Amino acid sequence: MWKTIAEKELRDHLQSTRFLVAAGVSTILIVMSVWLGIAHYKARAAQYEQAVQMMLDLASQQTNWMTVSMSAYRKPSPAEIFSNGVNSDIGRYSAISQWGEVRLVRSEYSEDPMMAAFQFLDPMFVVLIVLSLIAILFTYNAVNGEKESGTLKLVFANNVSRSEYIVGKLIGSWLVILTPVIISFLIGALLLILTGVGLSAGHWGQYVMFVIASVLYATCFMLLGVFVSALTHRTSVSFLILLVVWICSVLIIPKAATMLAGQAIPVPTVDEIESRVNSFSTQTRTEFFTNMGKRSRERFQSAKDMKPEDRQQVLAAYMKETEELRKEMDKTIAANNARVYEDYYNQKNRQEMLAFSLAKISPASQFQLVTMKLSGTDVALKKRYEDAMKEYKAQYSTFSQQKGGMFGFRVSSSRGSSSASMIGPEEKKVDISEAPKFGDPEYSFSTALEGSLFDLGLLALFNILAFVGAFVAFLRFDMR
Amino acid sequence: MLKILLEKELRDIVYSTKFAITFGAASILLLLSFYVGIRNYQESLREYEAAKTANAATIASLTEWTSVQHRVFRKPQPLQVLVNGVTNDVGRTTDMRASGELNLINSRFSSDPLFAVFRFLDLNFVVVIVFSLFAILFGYDAINGEKEAGTLKLVFANRVSRASFILSKLLGSLLALGVPLLVPLLIGCLMLTGFGVPMSGGEWLRLFFIFGAGLLCFGVFLTLSITLSSLVARSSISFLLSLVVWIFSVLIVPKGSVVLAAQITDVPSLDVVESQKRKFTADQMQKRMKQIQGFIRAGSMAGDTSFISRFGAFQDSVNKAYEKERLDFYGRLNEDWRNRKDWQGRWAFGISRIAPTAIFQIAAMNLAGTDVEMKYRYQQELNRYQDSYAKFMQAKTGSTADMMRVVIRRYSGSPTEEKEKPKSLNPTEIPEFGEQQRDPGEAITASLLDVGLLLILNALFFGGAFFSFLKFDLR
Numbered sequence: 001m002w003k004t005i006a007e008k009e010l011r012d013h014l015q016s017t018r019f020l021v022a023a024g025v026s027t028i029l030i031v032m033s034v035w036l037g038i039a040h041y042k043a044r045a046a047q048y049e050q051a052v053q054m055m056l057d058l059a060s061q062q063t064n065w066m067t068v069s070m071s072a073y074r075k076p077s078p079a080e081i082f083s084n085g086v087n088s089d090i091g092r093y094s095a096i097s098q099w100g101e102v103r104l105v106r107s108e109y110s111e112d113p114m115m116a117a118f119q120f121l122d123p124m125f126v127v128l129i130v131l132s133l134i135a136i137l138f139t140y141n142a143v144n145g146e147k148e149s150g151t152l153k154l155v156f157a158n159n160v161s162r163s164e165y166i167v168g169k170l171i172g173s174w175l176v177i178l179t180p181v182i183i184s185f186l187i188g189a190l191l192l193i194l195t196g197v198g199l200s201a202g203h204w205g206q207y208v209m210f211v212i213a214s215v216l217y218a219t220c221f222m223l224l225g226v227f228v229s230a231l232t233h234r235t236s237v238s239f240l241i242l243l244v245v246w247i248c249s250v251l252i253i254p255k256a257a258t259m260l261a262g263q264a265i266p267v268p269t270v271d272e273i274e275s276r277v278n279s280f281s282t283q284t285r286t287e288f289f290t291n292m293g294k295r296s297r298e299r300f301q302s303a304k305d306m307k308p309e310d311r312q313q314v315l316a317a318y319m320k321e322t323e324e325l326r327k328e329m330d331k332t333i334a335a336n337n338a339r340v341y342e343d344y345y346n347q348k349n350r351q352e353m354l355a356f357s358l359a360k361i362s363p364a365s366q367f368q369l370v371t372m373k374l375s376g377t378d379v380a381l382k383k384r385y386e387d388a389m390k391e392y393k394a395q396y397s398t399f400s401q402q403k404g405g406m407f408g409f410r411v412s413s414s415r416g417s418s419s420a421s422m423i424g425p426e427e428k429k430v431d432i433s434e435a436p437k438f439g440d441p442e443y444s445f446s447t448a449l450e451g452s453l454f455d456l457g458l459l460a461l462f463n464i465l466a467f468v469g470a471f472v473a474f475l476r477f478d479m480r
Numbered sequence: 481m482l483k484i485l486l487e488k489e490l491r492d493i494v495y496s497t498k499f500a501i502t503f504g505a506a507s508i509l510l511l512l513s514f515y516v517g518i519r520n521y522q523e524s525l526r527e528y529e530a531a532k533t534a535n536a537a538t539i540a541s542l543t544e545w546t547s548v549q550h551r552v553f554r555k556p557q558p559l560q561v562l563v564n565g566v567t568n569d570v571g572r573t574t575d576m577r578a579s580g581e582l583n584l585i586n587s588r589f590s591s592d593p594l595f596a597v598f599r600f601l602d603l604n605f606v607v608v609i610v611f612s613l614f615a616i617l618f619g620y621d622a623i624n625g626e627k628e629a630g631t632l633k634l635v636f637a638n639r640v641s642r643a644s645f646i647l648s649k650l651l652g653s654l655l656a657l658g659v660p661l662l663v664p665l666l667i668g669c670l671m672l673t674g675f676g677v678p679m680s681g682g683e684w685l686r687l688f689f690i691f692g693a694g695l696l697c698f699g700v701f702l703t704l705s706i707t708l709s710s711l712v713a714r715s716s717i718s719f720l721l722s723l724v725v726w727i728f729s730v731l732i733v734p735k736g737s738v739v740l741a742a743q744i745t746d747v748p749s750l751d752v753v754e755s756q757k758r759k760f761t762a763d764q765m766q767k768r769m770k771q772i773q774g775f776i777r778a779g780s781m782a783g784d785t786s787f788i789s790r791f792g793a794f795q796d797s798v799n800k801a802y803e804k805e806r807l808d809f810y811g812r813l814n815e816d817w818r819n820r821k822d823w824q825g826r827w828a829f830g831i832s833r834i835a836p837t838a839i840f841q842i843a844a845m846n847l848a849g850t851d852v853e854m855k856y857r858y859q860q861e862l863n864r865y866q867d868s869y870a871k872f873m874q875a876k877t878g879s880t881a882d883m884m885r886v887v888i889r890r891y892s893g894s895p896t897e898e899k900e901k902p903k904s905l906n907p908t909e910i911p912e913f914g915e916q917q918r919d920p921g922e923a924i925t926a927s928l929l930d931v932g933l934l935l936i937l938n939a940l941f942f943g944g945a946f947f948s949f950l951k952f953d954l955r
Contacts, residue, residue: 017720040739067766069758104590109566109590110587113566113569113852113855114821118737118832125731129727244501251601251609251610255599255600269591271551272531275531278538279534279537279538282547286543369597379594381593382593
């Protein structure tokens with residue numbers, strides 16, 4: 001029996017103008033957003049290639065490693081097409097040098113405020129806003145609408161059980177919503193193949209998971225629609241309630257949750273942290289320099305009357321000692337930085353945990369967080385890159401120290417030779433291929449899946465709850 | 481007759497459950513956005529002060545001006561938290577240097593991506609999403625709903641002209657919905673004063689213009705949906721159409737136009753500009769190194785004490801020439817890039833103005849000073865400050881030169897320096913960085929086009945509703 005009802009429901013909807021308009025709009029929008037995402041990704045990838053190439057070109061023209069300026073760029077990933085997340089908010093690259101801290105700078109939005117004014121249109125956004133609205137639009141009158149038009153009584157004049165009816169109804173509505181979603185994502189997949197984005201198997205996995213998350217999300221709102229429709233007797237009221245629910249869960253709760261967390265767990269700003277770190281390192285360095293100046297004068301004084309060989313020895317000892325002290329100082333600074341930053345990140349993590357736990361009351365933020373995790377554009381993206389870049393910085397520092405490229409302290413050994421060591425005796429160009437290369441942090445399909453499984457489960461749980469709600473509410477629905 | 485109809489319309493709307501729910505929701509959101517904005521403002525002001533203090537403390541702990549790393553911070557403005565615009569995307573911090581290009585770093589969203597995920601709830605957002613939805617909910621069945629309910633025929637059984645009916649409908653709904661919205665807006669103003677947010681007269685004026693633009697945007701959606709309602713016979717269809725219009729104008733057109741403009745116009749990425757600059761600087765550096773090398777070779781062996789000061793003077797003279805050359809080159813590059821970017825921006829915003837919400841957003845951002853130009857305006861201020869900072873550093877250290885000189889000085893510390901204990905620096909000596917407030921006249925002028933456009937759209941749809949109702953099939 002439920003099959004007949006589902007079939008009737010499906011036919012009812014498929015022939016309506018409502019379906020035509022809604023399915024048309026959602027298909028156009030999803031396909032368009034995938035296409036825009038592809039265009040955007042390609043532009044970004046081209047920009048990345050160009051930037052890296054230019055950096056290497058410039059570097060390979062230098063004759064000394066000291067004048068080489070290295071940067072590590074974030075490589076765009078095709079998974080960003082599905083959900084852009086915080087990708088455009090985070091800096092695209094960081095300069096890599098022995099002295100400076102790793103800092104991601106020049107985010108897409110800060111560089112191009114025009115983009116920031118309206119932001120990007122990614123498939124995640126279309127699903128988030130449009131699919132949920134459409135799901136509500138199809139179901140707000142699922143039960144009470146039939147009562148208003150009198151068809152509900154007619155149906156139950158036949159030998160139909162309530163549970164069969166509601167199950168048929170839900171399945172029918174679900175298929176109605178599923179149709180445009182599946183079609184548009186299939187077209188999206190076709191676009192992804194035809195435009196030659198070059199998705200790996202892992203990326204396809206991410207895409208499939210994205211579609212599954214979208215279906216779960218849309219189903220959630222559909223079930224909610226039927227639920228509210230079975231709770232109220234007038235369609236106008238159920239529509240209003242659903243609209244308020246929609247506004248709250250899509251627009252209000254996520255924003256309010258982060259802001260509440262921001263108030264509840266204050267985290268010092270980066271500026272504060274940086275100035276704390278800077279002031280410590282500047283102080284330590286100043287001490288070191290003063291100390292070094294003093295020692296150098298003492299040594300020179302004592303070595304004044306020595307024989308040239310002895311003088312050389314003293315000098316060599318001095319240089320060794322300085323090098324040791326410098327290493328010691330670097331270690332102290334690094335240890336302090338690590339401590340300050342660890343505190344900072346711990347605090348931030350707690351803030352984040354609170355914000356996201358609060359936000360997850362709403363299925364919309366669950367969905368958003370899931371897709372960001374799937375695409376690797378979640379909040380942790382910044383930390384992942386910073387960590388990878390810090391590691392790379394250490395590698396590169398060792399390398400360039402070996403090459404004697406950095407502004408070493410040898411400069412000070414004697415004034416006469418300082419210029420020589422600054423510029424390098426030979427005019428040979430550096431071989432840039434010797435330098436270590438920056439490897440982007442791994443973000444595989446399994447990592448993505450692992451990170452998002454919990455939230456997906458939560459979304460599924462919401463679905464079950466809404467299903468039970470709709471089911472029970474209809475069993476108790478007053479048909480008169 | 482018009483008066484009776486108007487009264488009926490007003491009563492109809494104000495007494496409905498729909499009005500109670502939607503108006504309640506809109507007011508709560510509006511007040512929430514004010515509250516959040518105020519808290520945000522206070523918070524960022526506190527952070528701003530803390531960062532400034534920390535910077536001063538760092539400087540005070542040093543003993544040499546040469547080792548100072550001065551930072552300046554962008555001061556939060558009250559209007560910026562009500563209409564975020566691009567505020568949170570533009571860097572807040574600048575490492576001040578006496579020469580060279582200045583960069584804006586640590587934007588709110590880049591340093592706190594948590595807040596970038598869901599963004600903030602600001603006044604602009606409430607107007608764009610909620611006001612427009614509110615308007616549509618009341619407009620979509622204004623005419624065809626009455627037909628479906630049968631009341632339309634009843635009304636016209638009396639001696640009522642079509643013109644007076646539609647006029648009362650339009651004016652009635654504009655009044656019944658628009659005037660109540662003033663209440664939460666005014667409460668918001670009271671909150672601003674109550675929480676002690678410092679607002680100048682100019683800022684109040686700009687805020688009222690933002691309110692005006694918001695109400696105009698609301699009016700556009702109301703008249704538009706009434707037009708649709710009198711064009712289509714069934715209210716379910718007009719609702720769908722209005723919703724599609726809403727989705728497109730709120731969500732799709734603005735975002736789409738930016739991407740489209742980026743496809744149409746060709747602007748090189750800043751990386752290219754950056755790399756050109758780097759190459760130029762690197763070439764200069766090589767040349768300069770050679771000169772310095774030559775100078776040192778010629779002079780250093782003499783070992784006389786005046787070498788350091790002569791070297792400083794030499795460096796400064798070389799620096800100045802290079803600096804000028806570099807600035808010219810950078811200036812040309814920047815200007816060229818800006819011109820192309822402006823052109824792209826004109827395309828993007830031109831296309832986006834198809835959507836009334838985008839028009840409002842552009843107007844509001846201009847009024848609040850958080851428009852796309854904000855970054856460039858701020859950079860100009862920084863450049864102006866850089867001049868006075870350079871003068872100050874010149875006076876303190878005798879040079880605006882960079883690293884090179886610092887290192888040389890450090891290594892050659894003269895014996896006299898050692899005897900007197902180095903004194904701590906006084907950070908208040910550094911010239912204060914004061915941002916200029918945006919001139920209210922300028923902000924308002926910048927928004928006039930868009931406010932005018934909103935007015936025209938109001939008039940257009942008002943007329944549209946009027947004339948389409950004259951032809952409406954009452955049967």
